Amino acid sequence: MASPSSAPARPPAFRSIGRSILLTLPIALWSLLMFTPSFRSGGRALSIGAVLVIVFMTSLFFLMMRTGETYRWRRIFFVALGFLFPVGFIASLIAERGTMSIPISRMVSGDTPFCFMVTPALILPAAFARTIVFPGSILPTASNPHSIAVMIGLWFAFTLVLGKAWCSYACFFGGMDEGFAAFGKRRRLHRFVTKYGSILRLIPWAILLCVVLLSAALFEPFYCMWLCPFKTVTEFPAVRDLETALQFGVFVTLFVGLVVVLPYLTKKRTQCGFFCPFGAFQSLFNKINLFDIRFDREKCFDCGLCQTSCPTVALSKESVREGKTLLNCMKCGACVDACKKDAAVWHLKGTPVAVKPERARLLFLYGAWALATMFGGSILANSIATMVHWLPLK
């Protein structure tokens, strides 16, 4: 996997082993707490999955503490989440209904699992017509525990504290394009992205507006019906006629283009940075959450490494000169790790910039990793359990 910078930004041992273990303890305890129910009632496969996830998440956090690097270790978790999520999800669909396509009967009965991507499209129809334009159930049911209220509640609580960090620590789709971006080292379309970055980063806002307006006009979740690349690896409306065949064609084209080919060519998260309308919506919450990344202008010498390393083009020369990131920063930590002068720092809003930035990083990471363990960790545990079922381990 390609590192955001060619040379290590910090010495390999940023913190002593003892101190790193001490700082990792809360996350270890949180992980145990989260997965205790899996040991009690989950069966052998889920217990194995839970143990592996506890070890995995705790080890990664320990390495973050020990090395002082965030991006590299977070990416391992995030890519694992992105690639393992479809494994568990598709397996559960096949086991339950025998196909990845959504039968009309499931839509009518409101049994479609809710995906947070639809959230912005729900606002206008809910406000004007008191209607949720998604074929899911508002409260959890026995057949559909992934209800609208649960998902929106989780998302909202996390977003209020950490803002767009959702896109780097919780989204179960983002790891896919981040994974494909990590293959190989050569940036083939680097100049294109540098030249048109200022336009490319506006596209998600345009798609967000279109999706919100058309969902209200057509009274359907427009993004799910026509634009979601991840339908290819999750579930999609059953192909019955030319229209649904066309929809499926669009999903596959967008997936191959935005999640596989372009990330590989650009080394950027193209789906997340240049397409995802939910990401644009999430950017709004960067204004009101507690943490951001800032630049210490006294240390910065405008080398541009932070801009090159940013996977979503959330930095411009102007923004760095102002000591800030752009609104679409996902707080992945790539720029902080890439900066050789420690000019890019984690920052708790309302405190002076570059004063005890490690404290701000710790506070942020406790929140983000706790959510990653709870949300992404449970998805990972389920996927591992699915694979354990498949393996002939008797």
Place this chain on the structure above:
Amino acid sequence: MAALPLAASAGEALVLGLTTGPVCLASCGPVVLPWMLVQPKGIGPHSRQLLLFLAARLAGYMVFAAAAWLVGAAIPRAWSGRSWAYGGIELLLAIALLVYAAGWPRPRRALSEPSPRLVRIGEAPRPRPSGAVALGFLTGINLCPPFLVAGVRAAQLAHLSGALFFFLCFFAGTAIWFLPFLSLGFLQRTPAVVTVARMVAVLLACWYGFSGASLLIERIING
């Protein structure tokens, strides 16, 4: 028309407009919003553009009211050419959105002559009244569900003037729902906002174009 039926008709149309206004708003929103976002900041320019849009929309309503009354209730309900109309109007909307998103047409000039009206990418184009008029008229004759309900009712009235009056009141009821668009006048017009609005117009044009074309193709195949 007697005074009482006229008042009753006006009341019915107004209530119909008020209650179905959100649907009209949702139906016209994709066209109005990007158009308003490319206008210069300020409540004045926005009021002007919204008034032009609504006036053209009213003209569209009147045309439809007259047609509905002349041909009868068959137009809105079971007219066999309805999908032709739907498809055609959506295609025209797509073209209009594309034209105004690109800031075209511009006056022809010699290549060597610098244009004082040159609009750079990201800058707000000069206000074009014709854009609001074209988009307003096309959304005015677009057959959204509340509009069809009003069309059925207007077609049942005894006089053409009654049908026109009914649609005028219906229009007044729905127009109130468009007032929140004036608040867009307070939004800061950065180059990014204008660029996003133009992108939205192009994307919506693609959607309307696809939707209109598929309706027409389906109609041609099915006969």
